[in-house]
Amino acid sequence: MVLIAALLLCAVSLGAQNATELWRRGYSVIPAPQRVRLEAGEVLLGDHWQIEGPANHAAVKALLEDGAAFHQVRFGGGSGSGPAIRLAVQPGAVKTGAEPGVDRQAYRLSIGDGGIAITGNGDPGLFYGAQTLLQLMKRDGAGRLVAPKGVIEDWPRLELRFLHWDTKHHQDRMETLKRYLDWTARFKANMIAFELEDKFEYPSHPVIGAPGAFTTAQLQEIVAYARERFIQVVPDVQAPAHMAYVLKHPEFAHLRADGNNYQSALCDPKTYELIFSMYDDVIRATPGVDYLLVSTDEVYYAGIESLCDQPYNEENRSLRWAEFVRRARNHLAQHGRRAVAWVEYPLLPRHVKLLPPDLIDGVIGEREYLEGENQLGMRQLAYVSMQGSEFLFPDHFSLEGEDEGGALEGEEERIIRGRLAGAYQSIALGRHWKGRPIGVFGAAWDDSGLHNETFWLGWSAVAQWGWNPGTVSPEQHTAEFFRAYYGPGAEGMDEIYRGMQRQARAWERTWDRVVSRARGPVYGDSDGKGLNTTRYDLTLGAPPLPGREDLAFTPRFAHRYGRYLAEARVRMAENRRLALALHDNLGRLQRNHYNLEVFLALARFMGHHWHLLAEFARVEDSLLKAYADAKENQPADAVTHLVSAHNEAFRLRHQGERIFSELQVVFERSQFPKGQAVGGRTFFHKLDDTKDHWADRTPDLGFMMAPERSIGWESWLKELADIARDYGARHTVPVKGLLETPAEVEGGSR
Numbered sequence: 001m002v003l004i005a006a007l008l009l010c011a012v013s014l015g016a017q018n019a020t021e022l023w024r025r026g027y028s029v030i031p032a033p034q035r036v037r038l039e040a041g042e043v044l045l046g047d048h049w050q051i052e053g054p055a056n057h058a059a060v061k062a063l064l065e066d067g068a069a070f071h072q073v074r075f076g077g078g079s080g081s082g083p084a085i086r087l088a089v090q091p092g093a094v095k096t097g098a099e100p101g102v103d104r105q106a107y108r109l110s111i112g113d114g115g116i117a118i119t120g121n122g123d124p125g126l127f128y129g130a131q132t133l134l135q136l137m138k139r140d141g142a143g144r145l146v147a148p149k150g151v152i153e154d155w156p157r158l159e160l161r162f163l164h165w166d167t168k169h170h171q172d173r174m175e176t177l178k179r180y181l182d183w184t185a186r187f188k189a190n191m192i193a194f195e196l197e198d199k200f201e202y203p204s205h206p207v208i209g210a211p212g213a214f215t216t217a218q219l220q221e222i223v224a225y226a227r228e229r230f231i232q233v234v235p236d237v238q239a240p241a242h243m244a245y246v247l248k249h250p251e252f253a254h255l256r257a258d259g260n261n262y263q264s265a266l267c268d269p270k271t272y273e274l275i276f277s278m279y280d281d282v283i284r285a286t287p288g289v290d291y292l293l294v295s296t297d298e299v300y301y302a303g304i305e306s307l308c309d310q311p312y313n314e315e316n317r318s319l320r321w322a323e324f325v326r327r328a329r330n331h332l333a334q335h336g337r338r339a340v341a342w343v344e345y346p347l348l349p350r351h352v353k354l355l356p357p358d359l360i361d362g363v364i365g366e367r368e369y370l371e372g373e374n375q376l377g378m379r380q381l382a383y384v385s386m387q388g389s390e391f392l393f394p395d396h397f398s399l400e401g402e403d404e405g406g407a408l409e410g411e412e413e414r415i416i417r418g419r420l421a422g423a424y425q426s427i428a429l430g431r432h433w434k435g436r437p438i439g440v441f442g443a444a445w446d447d448s449g450l451h452n453e454t455f456w457l458g459w460s461a462v463a464q465w466g467w468n469p470g471t472v473s474p475e476q477h478t479a480e481f482f483r484a485y486y487g488p489g490a491e492g493m494d495e496i497y498r499g500m501q502r503q504a505r506a507w508e509r510t511w512d513r514v515v516s517r518a519r520g521p522v523y524g525d526s527d528g529k530g531l532n533t534t535r536y537d538l539t540l541g542a543p544p545l546p547g548r549e550d551l552a553f554t555p556r557f558a559h560r561y562g563r564y565l566a567e568a569r570v571r572m573a574e575n576r577r578l579a580l581a582l583h584d585n586l587g588r589l590q591r592n593h594y595n596l597e598v599f600l601a602l603a604r605f606m607g608h609h610w611h612l613l614a615e616f617a618r619v620e621d622s623l624l625k626a627y628a629d630a631k632e633n634q635p636a637d638a639v640t641h642l643v644s645a646h647n648e649a650f651r652l653r654h655q656g657e658r659i660f661s662e663l664q665v666v667f668e669r670s671q672f673p674k675g676q677a678v679g680g681r682t683f684f685h686k687l688d689d690t691k692d693h694w695a696d697r698t699p700d701l702g703f704m705m706a707p708e709r710s711i712g713w714e715s716w717l718k719e720l721a722d723i724a725r726d727y728g729a730r731h732t733v734p735v736k737g738l739l740e741t742p743a744e745v746e747g748g749s750r
Helices: 002-015 058-071 123-136 174-186 216-227 250-255 269-285 314-333 349-354 369-376 419-429 452-467 474-486 493-509 562-586 593-631 635-667 713-730 742-746
Strands: 035-045 050-052 084-089 107-112 115-120 145-154 160-166 191-195 232-239 291-295 338-341 379-385 437-443 512-515 536-539
Touching: 035 107, 050 058, 058 084, 058 123, 084 123, 107 123, 115 123, 123 145, 123 174, 160 174, 160 452, 174 216, 174 452, 216 232, 216 269, 232 269, 250 269, 269 291, 269 314, 291 314, 314 338, 314 349, 349 369, 379 419, 419 452, 419 474, 437 452, 452 474, 452 593, 474 493, 474 593, 493 562, 493 593, 562 593, 593 635, 635 713, 635 742
Parallel strands: 050 084, 084 115, 160 191, 160 437, 191 232, 232 291, 291 338, 379 437
Antiparallel strands: 035 145, 107 115, 107 145, 512 536
């Protein structure tokens, strides 16, 4: 392992400077192959090429279907005597020296004048060889379909390459999940950690499943679709902590560890009965899957309840945690499942020896755990998070030195290091290499309700570096991803992604953060264990209202939010360029148009925020003019300015709701309505006693508009209208043109 780490360190140190040979020759493959030997020249491909291989194999289907969809080639369209792509499974064809689980994923791809041969050590390897060929194909300057001559021998460094589907705050449609599996397979990831929460029916306890949750048959359909592509959909059952989706229901209130919804009571046998019955439900729904993620994420209070026969302290908390893991592993072993757990706090290093040796550590919480894990022979996953609590768009890149806003300086400036660069370093050089790594886990948390289309750059990076750690730099991977995911016609995608990130971080910081009025305790995160973490809400203060008698007005908004207004001026121009680039690429893309439709909806949503700030300053200016007119005894002009201020604010409110409604329509093309009611059942929403998830603030998608709605539009507009009417009546000036309905705005009364 020391030698591997040294080699990887060398690769990491060179990766940012040296492009791979394929990329230098103008070809792209994600993930980068292990061995590439290119020759001079290219092979011309076309419909007259035949495919010879195992009938109905997924590799053959991929060549036929993706060849037509991505390259407009329909193999086998000739007489049957043309050149051929020959596919075969031949164990041991590629000498990997790797474990069996890795070895069967190996393949050899030979491209020459005599044809193309794809040979897999096993069925997965044959499929991956076909995926590599599909990515190598491209149109040359004359429009001909070509592939480079040469030989590729390839296999993954890590056997299990997990991508994380977190559905705690949304539920994807079936066709969406199948599309995600298609792209997961193209990037050669082979594991999905499906964090179901309440998006599964749980037949043993139907109350847990949200209205419209996936049925057993539907999940079985997803699992079967994945297995055809050599992917396992591994259930991730959050327990015994993060169980608000269960413990919020009155039926399970007696199992709350500390009286709150966050964690279940580990000294109550009924907790085990509940959790293990949930395991059994998802096992029946995921046939043919070898693993189950028991989570054990952030279990802060193992053994705190009064039922426990031992005092609650550091020692017993750790022992109780270890007992849960042992019992969970034993239960799963009876069903032929291998347990994956996040071995972290509150486990003490000296108690690692109590864990089952065949447990897979999915996170490697403390460095001190490694000695005990190595003594047990335990395996680990290289854990990286490609999204955490960011709003609207992930922090893919480092933006240090390139943020155009300049509105926040000194200690208040947020320097974004970039999750891509962090994952690149962590997977290649992380502490897992001092253990016995078996895979990689690319988390993408739904805490802030991000649309999954914003995750694909991060997911593909995990697939890249889980297969071949430290080889391809983040910069090269980003460029290759844009070509693979959108097609060669896309332009300026790097700046689009960076623009989305800049807009999102600026949007996030141009709100007031106030202590939330939500009830209940707030539990910490992996860095801040336990209670007493403050929950904050985002909001803005509206401009002050004029005095009812004399319209006396002291402007405060522009002064209070001067830095936000400066930021808004920069971001507004940036947002216009971003929207134009998105529209331009919608006409260029060969595939995944919906992805940019999501981006465009988010860009419009963020763009409204900059207008909100700017227009509020103008509203305040109109109110100041009304006061000046009143002092000059010009009541008619004063009323005009009052009406202008009211109507501008009214238009802003309507514009925001309309843009949000349009965003919701775009989101719900791939997702079911958040918190939907189905078959007479309504979603049971209970905000208190939960983690501080922004997306949990409302049962529907309204959490995205919650900051703006918290301004108090209704009462502010009503009071300003009353002031205008009262002032007009006292000065016998008719008040005309006050907007009162959205229809008046849509009708062009502006």
